[in-house]
Amino acid sequence: MKPVPFTYVRAESVEHAVETMRAHGGEAKLLAGGQSLVPALNMRLARPTMLVDLNRVPGLDRIDEKNGDIRIGALVRQSTAERTRLVRERCPLLAESLPLVGHFVTRNRGTIGGSIAHADAAAELPLALVALGGSVITTLRTISAAEFFVGHFTTVLAEDELVVATAWPRTYPGEGSAIVEFAPRHGDFALASSACVLRVEDGAVAEARLAVGSVGERPELVDAEPLLGSTLDDDRVRSVGASAAAAVDPPPNLHGSPAYRRALLGTLVERAVGTAWARATGKSV
Template sequence: MKPAPFAYHRPDSVDEAIALLAEHGYDAKLLAGGQSLVPAMNFRLAQPAVLIDLNRIPGLDAITESDGGVRIGTMVRQRVAERSTVIAARAPLITETLPWVAHAQIRNRGTVGGSIAHADPAAELPAVIVALGARLHLRGPGGARTVEAADFYTGLFGTALEPEEMLVEIEIPAAEPGTGFAFDEVSRRHGDFALAGVAARVRVDADGRCLSARIALLSVGEGPVLAANAEAALIGQVLTEDAIRAAASTASQTDVDPPGDIHATPAYRRQLVDVLIRRALPRAAEKARLAL
């Protein structure tokens, strides 16, 4: 199929893009990498009257060091982020996760900010930025504002973005000493949407006891799901096999209410949550001990 007719704009600045959004509101869509939007338009699942192409705007594809962390422009290609030495040093969870995202051909064009703003509940990067405690920098006609990643997702494909706003930058804060990360997922084939996935972050003290934990799950809800009960169960515990098994069981039984579809039943997704947490947390804990 072909997309419905639309007007096309290619602004040269963020201010120009925001002015176009303010003019057209709900009738407009921003085009970043287009790996989700263009297929939806071709099937006429999305029919924007106005398409605003961000690819000419300078500066949105920057990766910069920031107070021990890193800032990633919304138009940074996923493949560029995957290969970035700055991101690998300051946000290694992103580097570990990106090979799981679709296929290399998709990542060559797809953008970090586009995936985050699209808010697909089966996408990896939204869960990762929640696990990392990222801050999202938004711009609109009223100026700039910052939203915590955990507050950004509001429901199925829903975000805190207003119709006249755009995501311009993702800020990943510096990791504290003793912090480790891990990512894992299960899909029918590599590159398919995940049936379930986990992005984990833990911090331990010199005795190996857990000081903090963040477990963000994907493809088990309407957006990234934090396993709050499992996180609480880990605090103060040495991350032994038994402690991790108990936390994984808690997450699968109390933290998620996953949907079922033709690919997986709710019960199977619960089982995947349990298995994936038991896989990811030992790796995160080992990295945390090495980071002391």
């Protein structure tokens, strides 16, 4: 619980933050809500020589709708997003994900951009962003979620590149989504998780996106093709769950063996798909 000594810089602007990062070539870390970084510092799992505090940077705390996306500034607190009507109405998958992130006190500090940039393989927001096909807007470019996450705690961000906002595709009538996870206690990192977005037309699945989390190096889309073109029944849902489970190779974990986590994932995929279907159609599987 004693961090390695570091220098602290309060960034005045995005440009200032980027310059400072550039000047320290990989030795600096950005501090947003600090809910993952500060424990990592205290446990000496992270040993940056400099912290660049983003919390006073203006202009990163807006939520608005643009071109069919809900665009959320990087510094928007998770609890703020959770309470925002636009998020609840236009992006129900994000709204459902947020209460699963840590605890309400950590969400009062934790930011949406911070959770995405931190890229914990078991985190809910990266999983939801991948499932929705959203994107990450940085100081240099816009990156699709599927390309953004490389591995556990690893993204394609350059050393002097800053996440400015994330873009979450809005929902349309006929869509249903769900995120489910299994953790030993509420607020713990999930042992397995899954998120699903379905668009239903004339009683059949017209579009399907299915992602799994916690069981590999990053949240990943899995094959949702078998869901397309029909109504969903138990067998179909079960077989999608089984193929998703067969496709992953979760590492052993303090709270569950690979076999357990694989089986758990199959169950969670079934639940995510089944719930998304029910929400899209008002009918259970």
